[in-house]
Amino acid sequence: MNALEYVPVPAFEDNYIWLVSDGRNAVAVDPGEAAPVRAYLAKRGWRLSAILLTHHHRDHVGGVADLLKDQPVPVYGPAGEAIEHLTYRLAHGDHVSLAEPALELAVLDVPGHTSGHIAYFQASDPRGTPHVFCGDTLFACGCGRLFEGTPAQMLASLDSLAALPGATEVHCAHEYTLSNIRFALACEPGNTELQAWRDEAAARRARNVPTLPTTIAHERAVNPFLRAGEPSIQATLADQLHETVTDRLSAFALMREWKNRFR
Numbered sequence: 001m002n003a004l005e006y007v008p009v010p011a012f013e014d015n016y017i018w019l020v021s022d023g024r025n026a027v028a029v030d031p032g033e034a035a036p037v038r039a040y041l042a043k044r045g046w047r048l049s050a051i052l053l054t055h056h057h058r059d060h061v062g063g064v065a066d067l068l069k070d071q072p073v074p075v076y077g078p079a080g081e082a083i084e085h086l087t088y089r090l091a092h093g094d095h096v097s098l099a100e101p102a103l104e105l106a107v108l109d110v111p112g113h114t115s116g117h118i119a120y121f122q123a124s125d126p127r128g129t130p131h132v133f134c135g136d137t138l139f140a141c142g143c144g145r146l147f148e149g150t151p152a153q154m155l156a157s158l159d160s161l162a163a164l165p166g167a168t169e170v171h172c173a174h175e176y177t178l179s180n181i182r183f184a185l186a187c188e189p190g191n192t193e194l195q196a197w198r199d200e201a202a203a204r205r206a207r208n209v210p211t212l213p214t215t216i217a218h219e220r221a222v223n224p225f226l227r228a229g230e231p232s233i234q235a236t237l238a239d240q241l242h243e244t245v246t247d248r249l250s251a252f253a254l255m256r257e258w259k260n261r262f263r
């Protein structure tokens with residue numbers, strides 16, 4: 001079987017629209033705008049064969065109508081959200097089986113950023129590597145804001161992503177890594193893997209190279225939102241915020257709120 005290519009196409013300020021291609025056909029994940037997708041497809045000579053959506057925000061669905069004008073393709077998205085043009089409405093436990101490119105995806109419910117947010121997990125590509133497309137739920141060194149969900153929902157969603165195989169490549173929808181790392185270091189200044197990642201990520205951005213994909217194993221080691229149970233993080237939160245941290249849920253909720261106002 002031919003290898004698949006996973007390409008982050010930049011859009012807007014800091015979005016990535018992921019394309020997965022077998023060299024002829026491509027699937028687009030969260031095309032918030034059509035123009036960069038059209039341009040990239042044209043450059044590579046790829047044909048769009050399907051669209052996958054994780055949640056209803058404009059910067060993830062805004063390009064769907066225009067892409068459908070070019071060619072009618074099936075559109076997969078969350079059953080729990082009001083999104084136009086959906087061909088298939090998906091929820092936890094559903095499977096997406098595509099022929100071109102050949103892709104088998106399992107649907108995970110990951111509410112928190114939005115109430116119906118889903119992620120797509122590919123257990124194995126032709127080389128044996130797992131992949132997940134997680135929209136605005138899990139970011140490199142961070143997580144999405146809680147626009148529609150509770151901290152408990154988001155923590156459960158992040159737990160389900162963190163439980164995926166460590167080698168899983170994580171395809172997030174935004175390049176937020178450098179600012180996320182600054183916050184992560186405030187939460188866990190002594191994390192040496194995080195310090196090394198700060199230097200590596202800064203070097204990549206200086207060359208205008210994406211910091212993604214990341215992996216689940218790496219996120220478990222450096223992402224403070226997956227590490228809310230760490231005693232050192234809980235101690236830092238109690239100290240910095242003058243709050244009582246009783247468990248990982250309270251630590252997670254305090255951390256998420258702190259991040260909202262962190263500069």
Ligand code: ZN
Nearest residue numbers: 055057113136
């Ligand atoms: Zn969003």
Ligand code: FE
Nearest residue numbers: 057059136173
């Ligand atoms: Fe977004």
